[in-house]
Amino acid sequence: MELLVCMSIAGSIPVMICLFLYLIQRGNYNYILGRRLLLTGVFFYLVPVQLVKYLLPKDALPETMLIGRKADSYLSGTLSFWSEKQGDYIWIPQWFNIFARIWLAGIIIFAIYEIIKYWRGAHSIRNYIFEKIEDPEDNLTYYLIPDEICGPCTIGFFRQKIVFPESFPLHPDFIMVYKHEHTHLKNHDNLVKLLCLFVLCLHWMNPVAYLLLFLYIDTAEIVSDSAAVDGCTKEKRQDYANLLVLEAATSDIRPAVWKNNLSGHKNNKEGKDFKTLKRRINYMMKEKRKGMLQRGIMVAVSALTVVASAGTVLAYEPLPSSDSSFSEIIFDDEPDFSEYDMIAVWVDSIDFSKGDKAFIYPDGNHLIIQDDDNVDTYALCTHSMVNGYFSNHMSNSSGGCTVKTYTCQRCEKCGYLANAKYHSTTTYAKCPHK
Numbered sequence: 001m002e003l004l005v006c007m008s009i010a011g012s013i014p015v016m017i018c019l020f021l022y023l024i025q026r027g028n029y030n031y032i033l034g035r036r037l038l039l040t041g042v043f044f045y046l047v048p049v050q051l052v053k054y055l056l057p058k059d060a061l062p063e064t065m066l067i068g069r070k071a072d073s074y075l076s077g078t079l080s081f082w083s084e085k086q087g088d089y090i091w092i093p094q095w096f097n098i099f100a101r102i103w104l105a106g107i108i109i110f111a112i113y114e115i116i117k118y119w120r121g122a123h124s125i126r127n128y129i130f131e132k133i134e135d136p137e138d139n140l141t142y143y144l145i146p147d148e149i150c151g152p153c154t155i156g157f158f159r160q161k162i163v164f165p166e167s168f169p170l171h172p173d174f175i176m177v178y179k180h181e182h183t184h185l186k187n188h189d190n191l192v193k194l195l196c197l198f199v200l201c202l203h204w205m206n207p208v209a210y211l212l213l214f215l216y217i218d219t220a221e222i223v224s225d226s227a228a229v230d231g232c233t234k235e236k237r238q239d240y241a242n243l244l245v246l247e248a249a250t251s252d253i254r255p256a257v258w259k260n261n262l263s264g265h266k267n268n269k270e271g272k273d274f275k276t277l278k279r280r281i282n283y284m285m286k287e288k289r290k291g292m293l294q295r296g297i298m299v300a301v302s303a304l305t306v307v308a309s310a311g312t313v314l315a316y317e318p319l320p321s322s323d324s325s326f327s328e329i330i331f332d333d334e335p336d337f338s339e340y341d342m343i344a345v346w347v348d349s350i351d352f353s354k355g356d357k358a359f360i361y362p363d364g365n366h367l368i369i370q371d372d373d374n375v376d377t378y379a380l381c382t383h384s385m386v387n388g389y390f391s392n393h394m395s396n397s398s399g400g401c402t403v404k405t406y407t408c409q410r411c412e413k414c415g416y417l418a419n420a421k422y423h424s425t426t427t428y429a430k431c432p433h434k
Contacts, residue, residue, distance in 0.1 A: 003050055007202075010044035011046075011309070032226070032298075033298045035219050037302070038216050042196065044309045044310075045199045046195065122156065125150065125163055129144065131144045144163075144165075145164070147167050151247055154185050156190065157194060176229060177228065177240075180227065181224070182227075183227040225244075229284050238285075240284070244280065245277070347405065348432060351433060351434070352368075358390070358393070361386070369415075381411060381414040383411040384411055384412045385410065387407070389406065389408065390420060403426045405423045406421055
């Protein structure tokens with residue numbers, strides 16, 4: 001299976017588990033666990049963990065987890081569980097190819113637009129900053145801008161700042177709002193949203209990648225709200241909820257992907273933004289249980305998610321590769337192949353209809369080698385080489401064929417071919433292989 005497909009599947013597993021838990025639990029859904037699942041999804045979407053097994057020694061994993069001879073034989077067609085029709089192909093229509101390219105271009109343009117617009121908005125806010133406030137007693141650090149520019153917010157990806165309108169620190173609920181923004185800063189939510197955009201560009205054909213961004217935007221706000229009202233009385237929670245409703249009509253110069261939902265809501269009470277605000281208020285008004293059972297569930301679900309996503313390493317199978325001097329003699333000491341000198345019999349039985357190159361194991365099983373190569377995997381893998389034969393089939397104009405055979409070695413993990421030495425050439429008057 002292709003590496004990008006395995007990465008896409010691995011990243012989608014945590015996101016779908018997050019959505020599944022939300023649909024089941026609804027009001028009892030744990031957004032802190034949800035955020036961890038979404039972060040796990042971002043990690044598996046962007047990090048090719050499927051390549052890790054090629055860094056491990058052969059004996060570090062059970063033999064069944066590696067690309068063994070039985071799996072190779074099955075993939076090559078030597079072993080089969082069902083019959084296949086020869087010559088069947090799936091053609092992609094030209095219109096679909098054009099549509100896919102346009103869609104990909106649209107996603108990239110959208111990501112660039114969002115990043116540039118955010119950078120301009122953040123730069124504009126920085127230009128309005130006129131004072132930095134540090135309060136060591138309450139451990140507060142924030143920046144002031146004139147009123148009516150935007151509401152409370154965080155700006156920056158790495159060098160983050162918390163920004164408030166100059167009159168906002170006088171508000172009785174200022175500390176709760178500061179906790180909300182500081183949670184955004186502590187969780188690096190702007191940076192995570194940027195990574196979600198990268199996920200969209202890399203996995204643009206996967207609809208779950210779009211779901212990841214939308215889920216994280218809402219989850220980040222609700223997690224920050226929970227931190228803001230943590231330890232507060234019901235009355236203080238109600239005051240904070242009223243503040244959210246008041247701030248809902250405040251304009252915001254930042255694009256929708258980057259703004260926090262203290263501002264920028266639609267006035268239409270049937271709109272999506274109002275439903276999001278209602279969900280936030282309902283969640284923050286509930287007392288959260290923090291018992292051992294809840295923590296155990298979080299740990300169990302997180303562990304299950306990681307195991308399921310990491311399991312895609314078993315599905316990734318790189319295309320075989322070989323060194324540039326494969327047809328030359330590069331052995332210092334040739335391995336002993338004398339006890340396996342049944343090569344002529346084995347070559348006669350190979351079906352070269354699926355490819356003109358084959359690797360033959362010393363027990364007679366063979367694997368058809370495609371012309372594609374995967375240099376990246378070869379460079380990464382810590383090889384585990386086995387002895388065998390490499391046969392190259394060439395059709396003749398007379399209807400016969402010529403099979404040139406080399407002794408060689410093949411990596412059982414990544415399929416890399418190396419150390420070839422000429423063994424024999426067999427010419428057939430009539431090709432028996434196709």
